[in-house]
Amino acid sequence: MTEFVFVSVGRIPLGQKILADKLNERGIKTKIISLATLYEKIFDAKGEDAYKERKRVKAFQRGVDAYLKGVEGKIQGAQFFGMTFFDTIGAKETSFVISHAIKKHFPNSTLIAGGPAFNSDPTSFLKESKADYALRGEAENTLPRLIEILSKRKKGNIKNITGIMFREKGKIYSHPSSAKLTPTEIKNSKFTYIKEGRIAFTYSERGCKNACIFCTVPRKGNPMNIKTETIIQGLEQLTKNKEIQQVSFVDNHFFSNSKRANEILNEIIKRKLNKRFVFDCATTIEAFIKNGKPNTALMKKAREAGIMGMEIGVEALNDNMLKEIKGKRYTKVQAIEVLKAFKKSGIQTNNYMLAGGVHTRARDFMESYYNALRLEMKGTAFFYPMAMIGATKKTPIHRTAEKENALFTRTGRNVKPTRKGKTGFRIVVPKDEALRKLFIEKLKRGEGRQFTSSNIPNVVKMGQESNDKVMQKYARKLQKMEGEEKAIMNLLEKLSINIRTHVVAREMQKKGIKLTNPNLKKFLQNPKTREAIETLSRKTLDSYLTQSIALKKLTGVERLRAIQKLRKTTGIGTTYNFRLKKHARTTRR
Template identity: 35%
Template sequence: MPKVVFFDLFSAPLPYLALKDSLEKNGIEFEIISLAKEVNRGIPMSSSKYTAVSVRRSVYEIERKIERIRPQLSGTTMFGITFYDYELAHRLLVPVSRLIKEKFPEIPLVGGGPAFNSNPRGYYVDGRLDYAFRGEAEKGLPALVRALAAGNREMLGSVPGLIWRRGNELVVPSRPFILPLEEVKKSRFIYTRSKNGRVMTYMERGCPYACLFCSVMRRGKPVPLEDDEIIAGLLHLARDHEIKGVQFTDDNLFYDKERACRLFARIINQGLHKRFKFTSMATVNSFLTEGKDGKMHVDVGFMEFIKKANVTAIRLGTEMLDDNILRELKRAPYTAVQAIKVNDALRSAGIEVGNFMLAGGIETRAVDFLRSYYNATAKNVRHRGFYYPLTMIRGYRDSPLYRKAAREGALLSEWGDAISGPQAVGTEPHYIAPKQAELRTFFARHLAGGKDQFSTQDLEDVAAFAKTVAGHDPGIPPLERKMRKLIGIRKARENDLRARELYLFGRLTHAILDSKGIEFNNANVNRLISDPDFLMKTIPLLNEYAKKHQQLSRNIEKLKGRARLQAIKKLRDTTSFGMHFQRL
């Protein structure tokens, strides 16, 4: 029996399970080998920071594991690896792909995944692959295995979505292959399970939007799995009492509101909302509805309904909080104000919200970028929302935005250098650069410093940039003044947090010395805090406790009257730390 082995580097086996079904139906054995632990030894998954040294460490650990399990890999017909097109994946997947080919030169190596929609030639060549698939591979992979087993290369031309070499010619399909609608609808409910009692699954494929920065392969109305299959799958999961949550990985779960309401109504009727917490991703316009006045309004009723179904967290593809950037990149049918209102309304409904953000595109002006950055950062600083850092757009080579940027010379390298034109081969990250000279230089300087995101930590740097371009647009000086105010709020809170930590640290050391019958004085305190074990155990706990206390304090500030006094008393009774509220 032919055997296909896929290596999973990022603990993301969900895409492989659809392949597993397809291969096993065709009499082909399938195995997934996780390399996530080896990756984690070099690059912790909890961190976005990595270096060339940490990448090499991960590759070294992967090489050691492959050598350990080499006997287990005997009889393998084909190796496979999924390529993603974000920067870390590029840094890690290309050398790992080369390593596998070096260790097993006689066994065909096949690639697949999103990277082959955006840059098929580059990843094929850099990864030293024998074959790759552009698009969905459930039909093509079994056909490839059969063709190779038969020793008939003439059959390769009919394998859907296949990238391969015909002599010196690299054959690349002009479009990603997508499965027929009916086959997607009839797909089986699949899921992967994590150690924290949560499973990941999906309920549809496709995206109805045409964002310029995206290279999604299946455009158009999302194709859903059948409702009966989804409900049956969730009922199956409900039998396992260790599973507490279900994460839907769909980007557009709520795009079709009628279908979403129908499905979540069945979830409620089956009592599954009492069994699981549900999380998902969504777009802003999924939570807008047209009112009687012909204008778009926040659909509060829909939010309350999905909250009733126990949807507890949503990640929104907000992307920008400036109307000009929204029109340029998303052709969005909503405004920045509406996006903010959706975020606020979801939070009011009791749903945790995280907003994905982008820095801007080719036509973005300094005032556009600063407005979007300020709107997101103000929400973060004032704790009225959570917006991820504004990320510079990676130029996926098959996206309309990349092609436009290449024509107009609006590309930057990962170190901020200008890219002269389009590159058909290669997987090095390219970033979209604004045409406005001052903003372009600011982006380039940020990249040269090793960062491709603008977070709350960059507030002072962004405010300084705003000051240098204040004369370019009358809208910039007010934004700079508002950012200076945010800097003051942040510093005040940081000072407050440090004061809390020092106070708690003093109380803790006093209690420890007192319990041991030791006098509380400077000499004895210095001896205690010079113990590394004491510091290692107490500092993280104190920091966490101080942050929790700061959050409780902020909650109290929102209260009035008797409720406020009762909350202050409770805080003081439980922590002996609330005296500063007496003067409020």
């Protein structure tokens, strides 16, 4: 009978899997249930802005209630529940909804909480989650110990468990330290993975030696590695699962120790694991800088080992912002050179960007925003929307923002930090007058904290209204870029319609249906046919873009052959002239 149930809102509950294995080793039967499908259905399409909509939050509450009611039979008798909490936007609308529902549906059970939120704001999260216990830090040893005592398998004083928190006589008892695994324990950890479709998610190290001012990485300091041989043997085991085609390393930064990363890559190549899997991971810009220049040899090795994509926290493409946010670990020019070199080596990068710290000036923001949009338009790299920084308690940026009165709510209200014992999401809004106005107006319009290309008109306006020549220059550049973007979008729209028409005609012809208006209407009435047409049209469009851009490099007979192939495979010739590569991006997952 299941004794311990982990409830996750994520699709890849790797952390819970590691803990579940530890409990299983001690004879405690576990189960992991994921509410990811429900979460994605309700919130994902609109991103974090969806948390503001009461209707969605209510729907999520109802969904969680129904889900827990549905699984009651399967987990009857479970005495313990476990949940991970993150001190970020949406905790109230998602994690707390689930933890409260657990307490409602399983009133006699014990809820144990953990996760990064208990490093930044432990008291508030214990109170608001309604959890019975919380464990701060790495819980591989402390969670089994706690369960053994609570289930009376072993005797002991729970107050002595490192990192524990619980309510006692109306107060909160909190052990003074957080639990931390020793380097040897991490080194000897076993290979653990979660399979999601054709991808296996795993990790090879823990921790980060950097100190970005906004980051809440739980383990600071030099990363500790699992033995290389353990990782390689684990990958070899994975080859037996025919469905798995891709392996994703979820380490903070796979290349933080390049010697060790090289060791893994060499083994992957030597044992031909690169022929079996494609890989992806996260990294930093500085991990790929050697003697001030992009480390192309390391990129080549990564590509040879089958790494096709990397997630990078670039954070800014302006030197002042990089100095403030990332501690000047690389310059704007270096970051751009590294991204270009990645592109050249065939590795796709997906990059995170931040909109600015307390001291970011409007001209810094404009340069960073322009550079990211430009690189994306050229097809050099992909950027997630530039986000205003969420200030987590106990981070340096939270301290500075508190001192400088730069904390704001999601609706653009200037506020103090949340009171002790209360959680809440705070956004950093720079002190610079023009930039502050831009941020606040955006928040007040209810547009959320992310800047995309749709914000170009507002950013241009800010530049035009300024006396600063640099801002005026970027306003002109952005305006020009917006014009180019619009032209491409128009072209794309026309091309999509043309391709869809061609696909429909071809499919009707294949089925021997004469192309007449009534036949067409009838043909498209079937939802399955419509879906198939959409999928086929999308694929044809991708193929058209890739081919038409590639043939620009060709001349003579080769070019003619490529045009013939383009016509044959897509049904359309070279009418559409795409100069920019952005739309021919290949997706990684």
